[in-house]
Amino acid sequence: MDVKQVLSEYMEAKNLTIQGFSEKIDTSRSTISQYLSGKYSGNIGNIERRIEDFLKSEGFFGAAGTTEIHKPEETPGIFITNDVKGIIGICRSCQNEQGLGAILGRSGYGKTYALKYYADKPKVIYMECDELMTTTDIITYIEKMLQLPSKDTSNWDRVNRIKDYFRSRHNQGYLMIFDEADKLLNKYTQKKLEIIRNIYDQSNVGIVIAGEPQLNTQLKKFSERFANRIDMAVHLDGLNREDVERYLCKYDITDEAMNEIVRIATNRSYGCFRILDRTIQNILRVMEGNRITLEAVEIATKMML
Template identity: 25%
Template sequence: MDTTTTTNTQAAKVKPFNEQLHARLLAVKVQHGWTLTDLQKMLGNSPAAISKYLNGKPEGDVKALEAKLEDLVINAELRAQMPEEDKRLFHTLVVKQISNTCDIAKRNAMMGMVIGEPGLGKSCALKMYADADPWAIRLELNTVTGGGTPTAMVRAFWRRINTASFAPKEQSKGEWLLDRFTGTGRLLIIDNAHLLSEKGLEWVLGFHDGTGCPVVLVGNSELATTMRKVQRGPSRIGVTTKCDLKRTTAEVAKAYLEKTWPEAVADLAGLAAEVVERPGALRALRQVVSVAKGWYADGKRGAGTFEDAFRMALAKQVVDYKLAA
């Protein structure tokens, strides 16, 4: 076979591809520092197939590969749009507890449940976990967008994945989702899972049964009651974690101040720790620090020192914290 014939044969193997998706992939790859090995672990495809796609010369089942890549890129782009506050996330005991639960669920393809009082930083911990595992699907339930009904669940999925292959005349959205996720082993994380309705919980159980995908439900203490809405619900949970910040409140408070108001750490670490120990925990501290920083920077009357500004902001909270003098 001469050189011309060889060249033509190689060219014939190269498949058409989505150039826009290719450009987006290259951008997020650089942004997140992904290596070829990282992409292989996330996608499950061979390094050769991924490398050829990255080089703009894909072969094989390009359509199937691009379906995976679209989901990966969508998740990466959504994370890039996170609020400025989320860019200052840091590790806490809750982050470790949630990470361990997710890892166990993934390793055993089971359902897990994480329960914790409001304000502990559960949602922030989930954002950090999802950033480390871009292949995970994180859905955040919200009463405004339908809560935890099956319809709301499907809509939430639709915002997170590539749905170009969905053909409404051939199958329902639910059937398509089962086909799309079966055998992928992708982790589904549902934040604010205590909002799940009875039918919503049945939907989640059905998704887990039908796809084999691991699922982790995360919510407030009401989640335990939610799970009892369906008789088979509690028995499907393979690992349960009760989140708390006990014994680490001083560390958490100091770490948060170092991220958000470093010049005030020495003066406020003790007071901040007291806030974290009370209802609202990290969420309350975030609100107090935000207001106090503004007042201190503006030179508000009575907020001449870090401590003065902090105590003034704290006094505006609904909860009476009664900090030490």
């Protein structure tokens, strides 16, 4: 495995930005950025020797040229931020402990992105809610996910069959995720959430609800019994500078462009992961040459509403 690949894996495992790594070997951020993107015009042999010596001292480069990467317990195939760690952590806890958890964060903060990733795990049911759903729709969806036959009986009977399924010793360890749960709640629709609460109260299943920050207020106003049962909650903070720099670590980018993208992505009024991703996609469409410049960033941002 070559030095560049080992370096990329080391930075991923340690959650390091280009700036963070460059400081470790006392070189400039632009040198490491250009090296990783294949645009370095200096003496590659010299820079690779410095990188390799450092990686060996960290135990990340074996004597025979093989990597010895000490990765975290779980290495998701998604971009890891503190928010993503919180989402995955609360899902894991609720599944293992049959708990009730809430995830609160603005649109674009990556809730759905992370929840759908976790939903690929065994015994996880994911539902994306909307305003048009009825209590019957929710029951039918859960039956479908559990492969239970939908019988022509009352909703009360169908919910009891779902609870019996989760109570069975053969079906322990399930988690149900209700994304955009704030869309289920207003003063006329409490019954939708009461169905979920009823299943949780009388069966061995973990539940996570996710939605906009106002979900917290909605729960306390329209479904206090549900709110009182929440064991744990995570409030998403959005991206920080380190997140953005790690996301851009494989691009050749000027300091001015980096600072502007960081400003956009971390803005507390509109910044979020979705804005960051859209900005980068627009930059790649308009950039001239192989380096991201401030001019390319400014053009790209004008392409968005």
